[in-house]
Every structure is written in C-alpha cells, then in structure tokens.
Amino acid sequence: MKTIEIIVSPTGQLRLETRGFQGTECREASRFLEAALGQQTSETLTAEFHVTEITQQNQIEQKE
Amino acid sequence: MSHTVQIKTEIRDLVALRQACQRLSLNAPVLETVRLFSTEVKGHAIGLPNWRYPVVCDLPSGEIHFDNYEGRWGDAKEMNRLVQMYGVTKAVLEARTKGYTTTEQSLPDGSIKLTIQVGGQY
Numbered sequence: 001m002k003t004i005e006i007i008v009s010p011t012g013q014l015r016l017e018t019r020g021f022q023g024t025e026c027r028e029a030s031r032f033l034e035a036a037l038g039q040q041t042s043e044t045l046t047a048e049f050h051v052t053e054i055t056q057q058n059q060i061e062q063k064e
Numbered sequence: 065m066s067h068t069v070q071i072k073t074e075i076r077d078l079v080a081l082r083q084a085c086q087r088l089s090l091n092a093p094v095l096e097t098v099r100l101f102s103t104e105v106k107g108h109a110i111g112l113p114n115w116r117y118p119v120v121c122d123l124p125s126g127e128i129h130f131d132n133y134e135g136r137w138g139d140a141k142e143m144n145r146l147v148q149m150y151g152v153t154k155a156v157l158e159a160r161t162k163g164y165t166t167t168e169q170s171l172p173d174g175s176i177k178l179t180i181q182v183g184g185q186y
Binding site for chain 1: 126144150
C-alpha cells in the first residue's frame with residue numbers, strides 16, 4: 001500500500017515520510033504536500049530506497 | 065523508493081488557519097493592524113489563551129509576528145499548538161483535494177500522526 005505519513009510535532013515541525021512507492025514516484029507523490037506545507041529543511045532517502053533499487057537491478061539482470 | 069522530508073511549517077492558507085482555530089476553540093482570525101512593542105504589523109490576528117497581545121499571521125510571507133515578552137505575556141506552547149494544528153489541517157485539506165483518505169492519530173509525546181493513503185497514479 002502506498003502511504004504518506006506525516007508527523008507534526010507539538011512545536012509545529014513536520015516530518016513527512018513516503019512508503020511503498022516505486023522508483024522516483026515517491027518524490028512526485030509528496031511534492032504537492034511539501035510545497036503546500038512550508039519550507040523543506042532536509043531530505044533523506046530511507047533504507048527502503050536502496051533495497052528497492054538493488055531488487056530492480058537484480059530483476060533486470062535475471063531477464064538478461 | 066521512499067524518502068523522509070523535514071518541513072518548517074509556514075502559515076499561508078486562510079481556510080486551513082480558520083479550521084485550525086475552530087478545532088482549538090479559538091476565535092476566527094481577523095485581518096487587522098496590530099501594534100506589537102514598537103512596530104505595527106498587518107495580518108490575520110488571533111487571540112491565544114492567556115496571551116496579552118494577539119499573534120499576527122502574515123499569510124504572504126508565512127511568518128508569525130508576536131510579542132510574548134519571552135513567555136511573560138503568553139506561553140509559547142499555545143502558539144506552537146496553533147502551528148501544529150494548522151499543519152495537520154492543511155495536510156488533510158491538500159490530501160482531500162487529491163481524493164486521498166486520511167487518518168489522524170494523537171501520539172503520547174503530543175505529536176499528531178497523519179496517514180494518507182495514496183490511490184490512483186501515485
């Protein structure tokens with residue numbers, strides 16, 4: 001399931017995390033929220049990003 | 065691929081701000097000019113519980129102007145709560161315009177967790 005999780009701290013700081021997306025679509029999916037909510041202060045790619053990339057690479061190699 | 069983004073909330077949307085005030089049982093924001101210390105600021109003024117002067121939201125810049133005299137004239141927690149509720153409300157409104165379903169959950173540390181189920185193309 002594709003979800004966007006947002007945690008708003010008691011001080012109003014927002015932490016947005018995307019889950020279950022493929023490729024670069026997670027950035028596309030959350031862009032509308034990021035733009036609407038305020039100023040982005042940092043961005044990190046989660047472990048899932050690297051796992052997904054490696055899996056995709058393996059699949060391509062197997063096909064070849 | 066997944067990613068995590070940290071965002072500093074900026075109050076720019078009047079509809080979301082009105083709803084946030086409603087949820088916190090505050091009076092609706094009023095567009096006016098308020099004198100804060102030695103300066104006059106124009107924007108949407110909101111009276112917070114036990115605050116001497118209203119906080120003024122300048123929607124075009126996303127900034128909040130206030131004078132709480134380092135906490136003596138108002139507890140910063142009340143202002144932070146407004147920013148938090150605005151963030152939640154704005155995110156819900158944005159998600160709804162895309163037709164996404166949202167669920168809200170209060171966390172023990174006072175944070176509010178919002179889960180948006182993304183359907184369609186993304």
